[in-house]
Amino acid sequence: MSARGAVLRIDNVTLQFGGIAAIKSVAFEAQPSELLALVGPNGAGKTAMLNCISGIYRPTSGDILLDGKSIIGQPLHRMVRLGIGRAFQHAELFPHLTVTENLLIGRHTKFRRGLWASGLYIGSTRRDEMNERRHVEGIIDFFEIYRHRDAPVGSLPYGVQKIVGVARALATGPKLLLLDEPCTGLIREERENLARFLLRIRHEFAATIIWVEHDMQMVSDLADRVVVLNHGIKIVDGLPDDVRRSAAVIEAYLGHTAAGAVADRR
Amino acid sequence: MFSGTPYLRVSYAETNRILPEPYQRVLVAAIAVAAIVLPAFGNAYLIYLLNLTFLAIIGSIGLNLLTGYCGQVSLGHASFLAIGAFVTAILANRYGAPVWQALPAACLVGAAVGFVVGLPALRFRGIYLAITTLAMHYAIIFILTTYQANFGSSATAGISVPAPALGPYEINGGRAWYYALLLISSGVVLFSLNLSRGYIGRAWVAIRDRDIAAASVGIPVARFKLLAFVCSATLAALAGGLGAYFMGVVTVEAYTLELAIIYLAMIIVGGMGSTAGAVLGAIFMTLLPFGIERAFEALPHAWRLGTTSYGLQEAATGVAIILFLLFEPKGLIEIYRRIAEYFERWPFRYRELQPAERR
Numbered sequence: 001m002s003a004r005g006a007v008l009r010i011d012n013v014t015l016q017f018g019g020i021a022a023i024k025s026v027a028f029e030a031q032p033s034e035l036l037a038l039v040g041p042n043g044a045g046k047t048a049m050l051n052c053i054s055g056i057y058r059p060t061s062g063d064i065l066l067d068g069k070s071i072i073g074q075p076l077h078r079m080v081r082l083g084i085g086r087a088f089q090h091a092e093l094f095p096h097l098t099v100t101e102n103l104l105i106g107r108h109t110k111f112r113r114g115l116w117a118s119g120l121y122i123g124s125t126r127r128d129e130m131n132e133r134r135h136v137e138g139i140i141d142f143f144e145i146y147r148h149r150d151a152p153v154g155s156l157p158y159g160v161q162k163i164v165g166v167a168r169a170l171a172t173g174p175k176l177l178l179l180d181e182p183c184t185g186l187i188r189e190e191r192e193n194l195a196r197f198l199l200r201i202r203h204e205f206a207a208t209i210i211w212v213e214h215d216m217q218m219v220s221d222l223a224d225r226v227v228v229l230n231h232g233i234k235i236v237d238g239l240p241d242d243v244r245r246s247a248a249v250i251e252a253y254l255g256h257t258a259a260g261a262v263a264d265r266r
Numbered sequence: 267m268f269s270g271t272p273y274l275r276v277s278y279a280e281t282n283r284i285l286p287e288p289y290q291r292v293l294v295a296a297i298a299v300a301a302i303v304l305p306a307f308g309n310a311y312l313i314y315l316l317n318l319t320f321l322a323i324i325g326s327i328g329l330n331l332l333t334g335y336c337g338q339v340s341l342g343h344a345s346f347l348a349i350g351a352f353v354t355a356i357l358a359n360r361y362g363a364p365v366w367q368a369l370p371a372a373c374l375v376g377a378a379v380g381f382v383v384g385l386p387a388l389r390f391r392g393i394y395l396a397i398t399t400l401a402m403h404y405a406i407i408f409i410l411t412t413y414q415a416n417f418g419s420s421a422t423a424g425i426s427v428p429a430p431a432l433g434p435y436e437i438n439g440g441r442a443w444y445y446a447l448l449l450i451s452s453g454v455v456l457f458s459l460n461l462s463r464g465y466i467g468r469a470w471v472a473i474r475d476r477d478i479a480a481a482s483v484g485i486p487v488a489r490f491k492l493l494a495f496v497c498s499a500t501l502a503a504l505a506g507g508l509g510a511y512f513m514g515v516v517t518v519e520a521y522t523l524e525l526a527i528i529y530l531a532m533i534i535v536g537g538m539g540s541t542a543g544a545v546l547g548a549i550f551m552t553l554l555p556f557g558i559e560r561a562f563e564a565l566p567h568a569w570r571l572g573t574t575s576y577g578l579q580e581a582a583t584g585v586a587i588i589l590f591l592l593f594e595p596k597g598l599i600e601i602y603r604r605i606a607e608y609f610e611r612w613p614f615r616y617r618e619l620q621p622a623e624r625r
Contacts, residue, residue: 054482080484092479094472096539100281104465105472109484111465115493118464119457125464126279133278172483 006065007032007176007208008053013062015048015232022048024232025062030176030208035198037223037240038212041252044229046212047089050178053210054086055079066176080109085174085207089181091165095154099145099164102153103136106171110135136171143167143197159190166194170201177201177209183218191215195222220244228252284459289609301448305441313440315556320447321509322548326532327458328501330544334533335467336494337474338387342399343529345406346383346499348521350376350506352410355425355516365430365437369507376503377496379406384495388488403523410518424517427510443512450508454501458541461497470494471539531587537597546598558582 006029015023023045030036038046051057053064055076063070066082074082093102110132117123140146143163148156153164166182179198183191195218201207213219219226220240228236228243230252236243243249275281285291305313329343353372357363363371386398417425429438437446461467469490472480481487510516528551536547558579562568571578594600 056478056482075486076478076481077484077486079482086482088479088482092476092482094475094479096475097468097471101468105468105480105485106483108465108469108472115461115466115497118466119461121460121464125460129282129464130278133281137278168483 005032006030007034007067008210009063009065009068010049010053011063011065013049013052013059013064015045015052015057016060022232023052023059023229026229026232026234027062028227028234028237030210031224032208033202033206035202035209035211035222035224037219037226038210038229039214039216039219039226040229043231044252045232046229047180048232049229050086050180050210050212053176054084054178080172080174083173083175084178085169085172085176086178087162087165087169087180087182089184089212091158091161093153093161093164093168096152098150098152099140099148099156099167100133100136100150102164102168103139103171104132106168107132107135107173109172139167139171142170142200144193159186162186163190163194163197166197170205170207174207177207179209179211181212181214183213183215191218198222216244282463284456284463287610305444310440313444315553317440317443317447317512319549319552320444320451321505321512322529322532322552323451323545324454324508325502325505325529326536326544326548326551327454327541328498328505329529330533330536330539330541331458331461331470331501332494332498333530334539334544335462335470335474336491337470338384338491338494339392339396339530340383340399340495340498341396341523341526341530342383342403342406343498343502344521344523344526345403346376346380346502347506347509347525348410348518349379349406349499350503351510351516351521352413352425352506352518353503354507354510355427358427358430358511359425365432365511369504372503372507373500376506377500379503380495380497380499381492383499384492387491387495400523403526407518407521410521414518424515426515427513429514430511437511447508447512450504454504455541455545458544462541466490466493474539535587535590535597537599540597540599542602543597543599546602550598554586555579555583558586 008030010026010028012025012027013023014021014025026045026049028036038049040046048057052059053071055071055074055078058073064072066084071079071082071084079086094105097105111128112124114123114125117125140149143166145160145163145167148160148164153161156164162182162185166179169177169179182194182198186194198209198211199222202209211219211223223240226236226238226240226243227234228246228249230248235248235252236246238246275286280286285294304316308316325343325347328346329340332338332340350372353375354368357368357371358365383399383402387395390398414424429436431437437443469480469485472483472485473487473490477487532547532551533544534547535550536545537543562571562575562579562582568575
C-alpha cells in the first residue's frame with residue numbers, strides 16, 4: 001500500500017511498560033475516509049494503540065505520522081487542533097453537565113480566547129456561544145439524542161452515554177476519529193443505530209475512523225479494512241472477509257487445536 | 267443547568283441567559299431594589315454587618331472559581347487576602363498612593379502570587395495540592411509577619427490605612443461603603459456568572475470532573491488550572507485590599523488558617539460550583555456568628571456564663587454548620603432549587619420515582 005495519501009501512518013511502534021511490551025513493532029496505515037477496524041482478543045494492545053495515537057502514552061520507539069508529520073510527543077490537548085478526536089471505552093463524560101454542555105466542551109477549541117471578553121460577555125463571546133450552540137444542535141440531531149439534550153449525562157442510560165461520548169469526539173471536528181469499543185454494553189437497537197452513525201460519519205464528515213471492536217459480525221459488515229492484533233503484534237491486516245478466514249486470526253481467538261478443527265471442517 | 271422547567275425556549279440566546287425564567291428576573295430585581303433602599307432603614311450595626319458580607323462575597327466567589335468550578339482545593343485563600351491587604355496598606359500608607367492605584371496594584375500582586383502558588387497544581391491533586399497551598403500560606407504569612415514587626419513602633423500595631431478618596435469624594439462612613447461594596451461585589455458576581463456560562467467555566471468544570479477527557483477535547487489543562495488560581499487570587503487580593511481600606515488598619519494576625527477554612531466553609535455551605543451558592547454561603551457564614559451571639563445574649567442568666575460564653579458561641583457555630591451539612595449536603599443553593607422546582611410545577615406535584623418502582 002502506498003504511503004502517499006495515508007491520513008495516519010503507524011511506523012513500527014513499540015510500547016513498553018518496564019519489561020512488558022504492550023505493543024511490539026506494529027505498523028499499519030489508515031487511508032482518507034476509511035473505516036478501519038482494530039480487533040484482537042483482550043489484552044492484545046488495541047486500547048494501548050489508541051492511547052499512543054491520541055497522545056496519552058508515548059511510544060517507546062517507532063513513529064506515528066498524521067498527514068506525513070510526526071505527532072509523537074505532542075501534548076494531549078494539542079491533538080484536537082491536529083484533527084484527532086477520541087471517544088473512550090467508558091464514555092468519560094462530565095457527569096454533572098448536560099448533554100448540550102458536554103458537546104459544547106467538545107467545541108472548546110473553536111472559541112476565541114479572552115478572559116475579559118468572557119467575564120464581561122462582550123466582543124465575540126456571545127456570537128461564538130450562539131454559533132457553537134447551533135453546531136452542537138446539529139450533532140444532537142445527527143445522533144438523534146434530542147430528548148436527552150438538557151439532562152445531566154450522569155443520569156442517562158449507559159447506551160446513551162456511549163453515544164454522547166462518540167458525539168463529543170465528533171464535536172471536536174476531527175479528520176481522524178478514534179473510537180474505543182463504542183458498541184460494548186449497547187443493546188441491539190442501539191448497535192444498529194451506531195452502525196448507521198458510523199457509516200454516515202464516514203460519508204458526511206469525511207472522517208477517517210479507527211474503530212476498536214469485539215463484535216466480529218459488525219466488523220465484517222461495516223469495516224473497510226481490519227487490523228488484527230494479538231499479544232501486541234499485528235498478525236493480519238486486510239479486507240474483512242480475508243481476515244475472517246485467516247488461520248492466524250482463528251488461532252488467536254480460539255487457540256491452536258480449535259484452529260485445526262475449523263480448518264478441517266472447511 | 268437542568269431544572270426540568272416547562273418553559274419553552276425559542277432561541278439559543280434564551281438558553282444562555284443568566285436568569286432564564288421571568289420569576290428569577292423579578293426576584294433579582296426585588297433584591298436589587300431592597301439592597302438599594304435598605305440603608306435608609308437599617309441601623310449602623312446592620313450596615314456594618316452587610317459591608318462585611320459584601321467583602322466575604324468577593325472572597326468566596328474567588329475561592330469558588332478555583333475550588334468549586336475547577337476542583338482545586340486551596341487552603342491558601344487567607345494568604346491571598348493578606349497579600350491584597352498588605353500591598354494596599356503599604357502603598358497607601360508609605361507611598362501615599364491613591365485608591366485607584368493601590369487596589370489595582372494589589373490585584374496584580376495577588377495575580378502573580380496566585381500564579382506561583384498554582385504551579386504545584388500542575389503536579390499535585392486533591393489533598394497533596396491542599397498541603398502545598400497550606401505551606402504557601404505559612405510562607406506568605408511569615409514574610410508579612412516579619413515585615414509588620416519591622417514596620418511600625420510595635421510588632422502588633424499593624425499598618426494604618428487612610429480612607430480612600432476618588433478625587434474630592436472620600437469614601438467614609440457605613441453608607442458610602444455600603445454602596446461602594448454593593449457595586450463592586452455585584453460586578454464580581456456578574457463576572458463570575460459570565461465566566462461560568464462561557465467556555466472558561468465549562469473548561470474548569472471539565473477539568474474538575476475528568477482531566478484526561480478534558481485534555482482529549484482540546485482543553486490545555488495546565489493553563490486553565492493556572493488561570494483559575496490567578497483569577498481566584500486576584501479576587502481574594504481585591505477583597506483583602508478593600509477590607510484594608512474598610513477596616514482602616516491591617517494586621518497580619520487577622521489572616522489565619524482559620525480564615526481560609528471559613529472561606530472553604532462558605533462555598534461548601536452555599537453549594538460548591540455555584541456562584542449563587544458562594545454568595546449565599548458568604549452571607550450565611552458571615553452572619554451566623556453574630557446571630558448566635560445575639561441568641562446567647564437573649565438567653566436568661568447569660569451573664570453567668572462569663573467568658574466561657576465565647577467558647578460556647580464558637581462551638582455552637584460549628585454545630586450549626588455540621589447539622590446544616592448533615593441535612594443539606596448540597597448546600598443552600600439546593601434549598602432554592604427545591605423551592606423553585608416546587609413552584610414551577612405548582613399546583614401539580616411531581617414525585618421522583620422510587621427505586622422499587624423503576625422497571
